Amino acid sequence: MIRTLIIEDETAIIKEIKWFLSQETDIEVVGCASRLPIALDMITSLRPDLVLMDIQLPDGNAFDILNQLEDIDFQLIFLTAFNNFAIKAIKYGALDYLLKPMDEDELKLALEKVRRNIAAKDISQDTQVKIALKSHLLPETPDSHLVLHTMEFIQILQLKEIIYCKSEGSYTTFFLTNDRKLMISKPLKFYDELLPEQFFLRPHQSFLVNFAFIDKYLKSGSILLKNQMEIPVSIRRKEYVLQRLIKLN
Structure with missing residues (x-):
């Protein structure tokens, strides 16, 4: 089973994600969080295989959480309603991103990537996210x-x-x-x-x-x-x- 944590503050979106994931026989939702401290605690204690994470939360953003983790040893998919400029930073390193409102077919494709990565055991999500963080925080240059x-x-x-x-x-x-x-x-x-x-x-x-x-x-x-x-x-x-x-x- 792919143990999945949802970090999202909109109740309707959480219900929608849970319903989509309930159709997948190998996905288990182990928890939900809508605030930074709770999300950080759940990631540390539950050690999920997959985190579906909204970028903007009421008390901060996804990068505030990721910056506090010593190791990012889970698959990460961002959820966002942002425009192209925000999406650009995410695409540099995240495994995938899903635009809100959710599209079931796009989620299925993202989950296939998760399954391949978990099976391969050779993709460093930590490296990818660090690159995403760098591109989010620094201006774009030819060395980006x-x-x-x-x-x-x-x-x-x-x-x-x-x-x-x-x-x-x-x-x-x-x-x-x-x-x-x-x-x-x-x-x-x-x-x-x-x-x-x-x-x-x-x-x-x-x-x-x-x-x-x-x-x-x-x-x-x-x-x-x-x-x-x-x-x-x-x-x-x-x-x-x-x-x-x-x-x-």
Whole structure:
């Protein structure tokens, strides 16, 4: 059984989560908490396998709890009603996040990730959460980190290692420095919202480019990267791309 703790202050959301989890035969809800001290005590005493944690609580936020834990040895899924800016910090390291109001299919997908991680016994949630905490507390820079999840491993990158990203249907391929590339099972739109706009440009629906690797804009309607890769610029994005490039001055 996956022993699960719910940290949430909205009664209706708690009832909804409990009902969803009751449909899963391998999930056991061992407790619920709505305040920081109680949540911290329950995590320490109950030692759950999984924590579903709301970001904003009446007396603080999830990061206040996590900062007080010596070891984060449980799977962690955030619950949030926040907009993209708040979600961005979470996506850097959390196993998953669920937007409120809850979607049962999204919860099921998140639980599948939990099951795989518990079975594999080789993913350090502590490392992931520390990266999430860092990105939550510090301003984004080219040295900021991004955590990419694959079925086999977790890849930790600095933003400055990403040359460009290319859409492959519901997958995204990351083209990295030192001739590396990595395919992730998330659409490009996910990373367009995640990666900081001051460092990345979306010139085409299929491409996301790191400004640091742009060499020149070709008047034929494309961007030439420093590695001589040519990235197309869609007609409807041309003016936007030119304005972004001009502002680099």
